[in-house]
Amino acid sequence: MERALKRPDLRVCMISLGCAKNLADSEAMIGQALAAAPGASVCSEPAEADIVIVNTCGFLRAARDEADETIATMEALRAQDPAKRIIVVGCYPQLWRDQVLRRHPGVDTVLGVDALYQTEFWSNLLTDATPRDHPVPVTNRIMRDFEAPRLLGGSAFAYLKIGDGCSQRCAYCTIPLIKGPLVSRSMDVVLREADDLACAGVKEIILVAQNTSAYGMDMAPRGKPKLAELLRELDDVAGIEILRVLYLYPTLVSNQILETIAASRHVAHYIDMPLQHTEPAVLRAMGRPWAAGLAKRLVARIRRIMPDAGIRSTFMVGFPGETEQCFRELLDELEELQLDHAGAFAYSREPMTPSYDFAQHVPWSMKHRRLREFMERQQQISLSVNRNRYLGKTISIIVDDVDSSRLAGRTFLDAPDVDNTVWAPVGKTKRPATGDICRVLVTACGPYDLDGVLV
Ligand code: SF4
Incomplete structure (x- = not known):
């Protein structure tokens, strides 16, 4: 027999830390909770919430520090309001559960990366004083076929997860330990979710997974990647103006994928592939043993x-054994590649990864000097690419946000949060809405921003 509601007007706050994949999971967890409790509502202020959920990242030490700080802040709020409940889920407790429990005695429930699939837990969360919090085992079949309502944030774009986990074994990376090997979501499920997003008013769908180019390889023994097939199907989803793919593993960027993107109607000519490095010895040590010159x-x-592709990549500096010579070669190659955008991280020495025990760790100050130098070099490149590509030209943009005086948008070759933002003044009569596609004449360029006027 169902227990009575504790209170029909409970307020729940979701704090989603980390990457876009986490955000998609957060939307599905809170979507499940609210679908089962029609009187409950979402609030953005944790101080006002009856229940706070923190979906954590645990990939790097810096992410775990951020999670610790956030959870401690929630515990302090709870000291003022003892009825408040705190739920911590995701990557951090998946690998560091004992640490989370020891550091945060004020937390009520701790679940790992399987949290998303605990349907009974979420559907009871707001309707039952004591929801079951013993996770049920999650099989690949459950992950592959999982569907849940999502509570979207009202943006023109939404992330759509096509798989989870990773079957690569990069020497510095905890993701395979946290998430396990690749499990692709079934194509039907992905297509249904894309339809739902379109019906909810989303104009741009951004496909994410740890390794999107491996999509489908786990679906059959010695299975072939099916990303190109998936893109062809998604290209026909009514209402979607832009499809974008993030996180392509470089050696799996096949001609088939590129030709499919080139021939599509809606897939942005945008390639995001984390290269991490270009120097062969460093790549080999990283467990990414590609032939020299691959990039x-x-x-x-x-x-x-x-020919018009916008290319983004991510790099890591200061990996153990990266000499000054290796780093200089990386900078030289960056200059030759002339990528639209590149981000970089300083290597983080993560317990439980093979590289933790490698010799020749690079001192902290050297790693951070290299990171600064890398980013300064890439800023110059991005500025020059932006000027050549956009200055004085009229381009199409998608509008992400509008206030009383100006809009913020993106070209089709820019992903949210990491690439260019386009700014243009708006008036009372010429005032596009979020999700509109507009034409803008670009009048000025920086490395990360374009200024323009609506035409
Ligand atoms: S491909 Fe990416 S997620 Fe997979 S092990 Fe390498 S760095 Fe980690």
Whole structure:
């Protein structure tokens, strides 16, 4: 027999830390909770919430520090309001559960990365004083076929997870330990979720997974990647103006994927592939043993098949054994690649990864000097690419936000939060809405921002 509601007007606050994949999970967890409790509502202020959920990242030490700080803040709020409940889920407790429990005695419930799939827990969360919090085992079948309502944040874009986990074994990375090997979501489920997003008014869908180019490889023994097939199907979803793919593993960026993107109606000519490094010895040590020159050949191939492609990558500096010579070679190659955008991290020495025990760790101050130098070099490159590509030209943008005086948007070659933002003044008569596609004449460029006027 169902227990009576504690209170029909409970307020719940979701704090989603970390990456876009976490955000998609957060929307599905809170979506499940609210679907079962029609009187409950979401609030953005944890101080006002009856229940606070913190979906954590645990990939790097810095992310765990951020999670600790956030949870401690919630515990302090609870000291003022003892009825408040705190739930911590995700990557951090998946691998560091004992640490979370020891450091945060004020937390009520701790669940790992399987939290998303605990349907009974979420559907009881707001309707039952004591929801079951013993996670049920989650099989690959459950993950593959999982569907849940999502509570979206009202943006023009939404992330759509096509898989989880990773079957690569990069020497510095805790993701395979946290998430396990790749499990792709079934194509039908992904297509249904894309339809739902379109019906909810989303104009841009951004496909995410730890390794999107491996999509489908786990679906059959020695299975072939099916990303190109998935993109062709998604291209027909009514109402979606832009499809974008993030996190392509470089050696799996096939001609088939590139040709599919080039021939599609809606898939942005945008390639995001974390290269991490270009120097062969460093790549080998990283467990990414590619042939020398792969990055240059790959970028040339992308530009041959899609001459207008916007290319983004991510790099890591200060990996153990990276000499000054290796770093200089990386900077030289960055100059040659002329990528639209590149981000970089300083190597983080993560317990439980193979590289933790490697010799020749690079001192902290050297790593951070290299990081600064890398980013300064890439800023110059991005500025020059932006000027050549956009200055004085009229381009299409998607509007992300509008206030009383100006809009913020993006070109089709820019992903949210990490690439260019386009700014343009708006008036009372010429005032587009979020999600509109507009034409803008670009009048000024920086490395991360374009200024323009609506035409
Ligand atoms: S491909 Fe990415 S997620 Fe997978 S192990 Fe390497 S760095 Fe980690």
